[in-house]
Amino acid sequence: MALLGVNIDHVATVRQARGGREPDPVAAAVLAELAGADGITVHLREDRRHIQDRDLHVLRRTVQTRLNLEMAATEEMVRIALEVRPEAVTLVPEKRQELTTEGGLDVAQLHPSLESAIDALQQAGMLVSLFIDPDPEQVRAARLSGARAIEIHTGAYCEAPAGEQRDRELERIRTAIVAGHEAGLQVHAGHGLNYNNVQAVLALGGVREYNIGHSIISRAVLVGLERAVREMAALVHGA
Ligand code: PXP
Numbered sequence: 001m002a003l004l005g006v007n008i009d010h011v012a013t014v015r016q017a018r019g020g021r022e023p024d025p026v027a028a029a030v031l032a033e034l035a036g037a038d039g040i041t042v043h044l045r046e047d048r049r050h051i052q053d054r055d056l057h058v059l060r061r062t063v064q065t066r067l068n069l070e071m072a073a074t075e076e077m078v079r080i081a082l083e084v085r086p087e088a089v090t091l092v093p094e095k096r097q098e099l100t101t102e103g104g105l106d107v108a109q110l111h112p113s114l115e116s117a118i119d120a121l122q123q124a125g126m127l128v129s130l131f132i133d134p135d136p137e138q139v140r141a142a143r144l145s146g147a148r149a150i151e152i153h154t155g156a157y158c159e160a161p162a163g164e165q166r167d168r169e170l171e172r173i174r175t176a177i178v179a180g181h182e183a184g185l186q187v188h189a190g191h192g193l194n195y196n197n198v199q200a201v202l203a204l205g206g207v208r209e210y211n212i213g214h215s216i217i218s219r220a221v222l223v224g225l226e227r228a229v230r231e232m233a234a235l236v237h238g239a
Contacts, residue, residue, distance in 0.1 A: 002202065002207055002208060002209065002210060003038035003039065003208060003209045003210070004036070004037055004038050004039070004209075004210055004212065005037065005038065005039035005040065005041040005066070005068050005188075005190075005209055005210065005211040005212070006029075006032040006037040006039070006040060006041065006211075006212065006213065006216055007041040007042070007043070007070075007190075007211055007212060007213025007214075007216075008025045008028045008029055008032065008040060008041070008042060008051075008213065008217070009025075009042060009043050009050045009051055009213055010050070010213055010214055010217040010218075011023050011024075011025040011028040011217060012025045012042075012050035012051045012052070012055060013049070013050040015050075016049065016050055025042070025051065025055050025059070026055065026058050026059060026062055029059055029062065029063055030062065032216075033063070033064055033065050037065060038065055038066065038209070039065050039066035039067070039068050039087075039088075039209070040059060040063050040065065040066070040067055040068070041068040041069075041070060041090075041211045041213070042055065042056060042059065042067075042068075042069060042070065043069075043070035043071065043092070044056055044069060044070075044071055044077065044080065045072075045094060046072060046074065046076070046077075046094060053080070056069070056080070056084055057084060060084050060085070060086065066086075066087040066088060067086040067087055067088070068086060068087065068088040068089070068090060068129075068211065069081055069084070069086040069088070069089050069090070070089075070090045070092050070131070071089060071090075071091065071092065072091070072092060072093070072094040073091045073110075073113070073114050073117040073118075078117050078120055078121065081121055081124075081126065082120065082121070082124055085124065085125070085126065086126060087126065087127065088126060088127040088128075088129060088149075089121050089126050089127070089128050089129070090128075090129045090130075090131055090151055090188075090211070091105060091114065091117065091118070091128065091129070091130050091131065091147075092105065092131040093105050093106070093131075103133060103153065103155075104131050104132040104133035104135075104138060104153040105130050105131055105132055105138075106138070107130055107132055107138050107141035107142050107145055108137055108138060108140075108141040111141050111144060111145050114130070114145050114147075115145055115146060118130075118145055118146050118147050119146060122146070122147075122148065127148055127149055127186070128147045128148060128149065129147065129148075129149035129150060129151045129186070129188055130142045130145065130147045130149070130150050130151070131150075131151045131153060132150055132151070132152065132153060132176075133152075133153050133156070134152050134153065134154075134156075134157075134169075134172040134173045134175065134176035135172070135176065136175060136176065136179045138150075138176075139176055139179040139180050139183055139185070140179070140183065142180075142183070142185060143183035143184070143185060147185070148185065148186060149185055149186035149187070149188060150176075150180050150185050150186075150187060150188065151188040151189060151190055151209075151211065152173055152176050152177065152180070152187065152188070152189045152190075152207075153190075153191050154173060154189050154190060154191050154192055154193055154201060155191040155192045156169050156172075157169035157170055157172075157173055157192075157197070157201070158191070158192030158193060158194070158197050159192060170200055170201070170204070173189070173201060173204065174204050177204060177205075177206040177207060178206070180206075181206060186208050186209075187206055187207050187208060188207065188208060188209040188210070188211065189201060189207045189209075189210055189211075190210055190211035190212060191211075192214075193210060193212045193215065194212075194214075194215035195215060195219070198210070198212070
């Protein structure tokens with residue numbers, strides 16, 4: 001059975017829009033776990049645009065499943081991970097201007113500088129996964145880096161128009177899954193997956209863990225809106 005990691009960054013994005021206390025990503029994590037999430041994923045970005053350091057510390061004490069910390073392989077982030085000790089760390093590239101993580105890590109290029117971060121985190125007992133594009137060269141580089149897992153970036157597949165281009169992207173994912181297994185790596189996948197496009201990736205098999213955020217939080221806003229309005233209408237109309 002594949003596992004689902006729910007990414008709750010987008011809850012923190014809404015909170016940060018007002019700089020207040022709600023909605024609380026910690027409460028979202030509890031609800032996600034009660035609903036069947038196998039893990040909670042958060043990205044502590046260098047610019048702290050959504051998840052804050054405090055969230056991470058509180059989540060470490062409250063998450064009952066597995067905590068997966070997405071982060072850049074910087075000295076600061078490695079220090080934080082060693083302090084907080086999530087079960088898993090996913091190393092991602094980070095550019096300040098991007099709206100979300102736009103491409104995979106270029107492990108083939110970064111490999112020497114990534115190695116010490118991977119080693120320090122794995123020595124401390126965390127499972128390190130490298131977020132890479134579905135490219136066999138990157139899978140080989142990931143194996144050489146010493147990481148035990150990869151997360152295949154599914155963004156290009158999710159954004160491709162239906163038809164030949166999407167089929168090609170799906171085929172790249174299939175090839176990367178096979179290459180990952182041949183390299184002895186645990187294979188995860190994520191980015192841009194939603195209620196429509198996840199089925200075809202699930203059908204490929206071989207992915208141990210999916211990390212999904214935006215589509216789940218988007219759906220939560222819509223399926224939860226009716227109840228939220230009903231409750232406020234009852235207060236306003238009842239006054
Ligand atoms: N995996 C990684 C490494 C990511 O950076 C993200 C986005 O934060 C996700 C999964 C989840 O992507 P989405 O929010 O599009 O489901």
